[in-house]
Amino acid sequence: MPGALRHTARTTRRAVLRGAGAMAAGMAIPSLIIPGVALPGTARAEQKFAGQRLTYCAWGGAYQDGQKKAYCDPFAAATGLTIDQDGPADYAKIRLMVGSGQVVWDVVDVGSAFLYSATPQNMFEKLDFGVIDKSRIDPRYVTEHGVGDIVYSYNLAYSTTAFPGDKHPSTWADMWDIKSFPGKRMLNANAASTLEAALLADGVPPAKLYPLDVPRALKKLDQIKDDILYWETNSQSQQMLVSGAATMGLINNGRVYDSVRKGAGLALSWDLAIQAVDYLVIPRGSKNVAAAMALIDYVTHPEPQAMFANLMVFSPTNPDAFRLIDPKLTPWLATNPAYAERSVLLDNDYWRDNLDPVTKQWNQWRLT
Template structure:
């Protein structure tokens, strides 16, 4: 009787161990990644996220989020909602400064073929986009605002505007409109006085700003619906909206070139697998495939060197030399130093 009971106990223990083993293995082979939704994340999913997961033999579950503030909230609360996030360079820079991100292991992640400055200690660059001043062609035809000075000129270009509800690239646009030379933008912004100067420039047109947008999907929809006459926003979102019938145009001369990449929250349980997955996503084949869905250029130069993208498509990318030469490149070091202060001041300006 005792022997029978012992055998049954062993069987139960083995069964539990087996279930735990399967559960642990399943968890170890699964990652959760968050991004911005809309056309952008659709391109990421089809071009990068799922093909990279398949190549590694793992499961990747996707969701959307609201930016670096969501990462901060998760880390500070001890929650466990995602393993990897997609973020603009500025957000990653401030997150690294605040100590809420894991430092990336570049012995695992190969960025040797990346364009200069398109990765940081806390974020591996994946694509390059531009913040531009887009206009409604029903309102202005082909003669819309081709510079930030035009965007801020309410007499020459009367009409409603929209600007982003977050500070990223908005202060740079304001200073360019205020006559600051491209090479001097971050020198001027390297003080509270410079930040205030940019905010005052935005205040000068605040009565004409009808919407403070919070997502790429929103600013694209604003142009599709004709709700505003012009808006700041991301070039690729406007290109997708135009294909969908939006009356929208922009000029690269208003471009502020930025990059998006992948980071890992501090104390992420699947940190090691997340590093390997980011390494896989850095391969040029994925970046070239992603660029078929939205006009955001690759950070890996091999895409161009290996001819993985047709020339006609390459010329639609922000990072193509003919387009990049007109643009300011966002400086991540400034965001690491000033983003928190600038963001607080920017929010106060919006709500005052």
């Protein structure tokens, strides 16, 4: 999820307290770390890292608190490792650290945009899949340098005040139908996800989405050019939709969950939701690579993933985690198997190779 915006993340304590299932999932972790009882998959890792330290870096706020609780604390308790927290995961800082050899972050939660632009620049340690059991993770969410820890998605959402009853937008194409569904629409100010939505609305089949036909996407966007608001931050997208500045638009699933939980009249369509992934990476030159790999391996287990999903309503990359997630939350999660058939995954390889030129084309279009 882009940048600094996770700061205003969700407080989902209430959501957790609501479901007994969630409580059980929350309890599952402490019960696993009674002395003498090993963590799943780390049978011989008992106090293996006693006296060692590493720094975990995510996005601050409730998001990082959740990951500390779900990923770091249980692992630290089981292995004797001391884990310091730092954030937000400023990408320019990572580049400077790696460039100067002064790497102080050992495991970092980064968005896919950064993973795909920085991998060819040799910013990350290659992961040791002898230590990290990647078979636990859906293979679409693993690369040589990053293991997906959470999935979120860009969905079409709309205001139920503007569209009460059955006649409401439900596909990307409906965003272009100003007659049937009046009002401003909103899109991501970044090209990734917005261009995909335009092409899907134009009838490009999901299987043929990549490589993106950028001119076709921009032509499609021309049709509603003056009816679009662009959001730069996730909290802004939430604000636009809740306040009625836009009646529908592209937005992160978690933001809609958060608004609805707070009583806003919004609804979400899961048709061709565009999935994006956050990855755990190890900046190249980390001085604690062994412990960092082991921590990433721990996060591939269902328990930490389910705990984080229950706390923050981000979707797990380990499909097994669903059995530990509060059933009230699963309809909001992007990797819910029920949505699998009608979902699209942002293509890392495409964006790695094309981020720079496509962003230039995109900004040029915005200026004209």
